[in-house]
Amino acid sequence: MKEVLIATNNKGKRKDFEALFHPLGINVLTLQDIEEMIDVEETGTTFEENAILKAETVANLLGKTVIADDSGLEIDALDGAPGVYSARYAGNDSTDELNIDKALRALEGVPGDKRTARFRCVLAVAGPMMETTVFSGSCEGVITEARRGTNGFGYDPIFYVPSKDRTMAELTAEEKSKISHRGAALKKLQAELSTMIQKVGEQIEDNRNE
Numbered sequence: 001m002k003e004v005l006i007a008t009n010n011k012g013k014r015k016d017f018e019a020l021f022h023p024l025g026i027n028v029l030t031l032q033d034i035e036e037m038i039d040v041e042e043t044g045t046t047f048e049e050n051a052i053l054k055a056e057t058v059a060n061l062l063g064k065t066v067i068a069d070d071s072g073l074e075i076d077a078l079d080g081a082p083g084v085y086s087a088r089y090a091g092n093d094s095t096d097e098l099n100i101d102k103a104l105r106a107l108e109g110v111p112g113d114k115r116t117a118r119f120r121c122v123l124a125v126a127g128p129m130m131e132t133t134v135f136s137g138s139c140e141g142v143i144t145e146a147r148r149g150t151n152g153f154g155y156d157p158i159f160y161v162p163s164k165d166r167t168m169a170e171l172t173a174e175e176k177s178k179i180s181h182r183g184a185a186l187k188k189l190q191a192e193l194s195t196m197i198q199k200v201g202e203q204i205e206d207n208r209n210e
């Protein structure tokens, strides 16, 4: 079976990528599956910078082709916050729960039509002998006043998707993959570089057989 290595430590993202890659017959590995602990410091100020930073650092360390994901939530009433700081919105040791609490507090009293937001995702593909390439996707929604649903991760329970009349956390992983920012970015990756996924898989297989 083909495999792809995603340079992430986020278990929620892993599930999203599994929903995206399993239908293609591709197994997903993440940084949690390798022995050394790799945690890249995200010093960039844009999703693109951070995605490239994570992809190139891990690709250099392991000598393999990898895909990194940098993503986040932009809330219009908060001038685009938390944006690239989504994972650390409520502090460096933050959790999804604390981040959601902070977002809901910041939006207290803001009416429904002013609660628009979007998820953004930038995927960077990096590896030996290739130029790093990036692909981006977004997904529009509205921030609810309370949590709904238990699927997904991060801000999913407060992100209402109008076309589905449900929050992201009320969708199955398969449903989310069809409309999400991550799914949109991956679709572009597949379209523009249709052979890339296969190459990534083959390269990992070659490395394993060495």
Ligand SMILES: O=P(O)(O)OP(=O)(O)OP(=O)(O)OC[C@H]1O[C@@H](n2cnc3c(O)ncnc32)[C@H](O)[C@@H]1O
Binding pocket: 007, 008, 009, 010, 013, 042, 069, 070, 071, 072, 073, 086, 087, 096, 099, 119, 152, 153, 154, 155, 156, 168, 180, 182
């Ligand atoms: O850097 P890695 O190891 O990939 O994991 P991370 O959680 O730190 O990931 P990011 O730096 O890209 O931060 C993205 C944050 O944005 C939020 N986020 C991104 N995609 C999301 C999604 O599909 N649903 C809900 N929240 C999401 C969530 O809070 C993430 O922690």
Ligand SMILES: [Mg+2]
Binding pocket: 042, 087
């Ligand atoms: Mg991160």
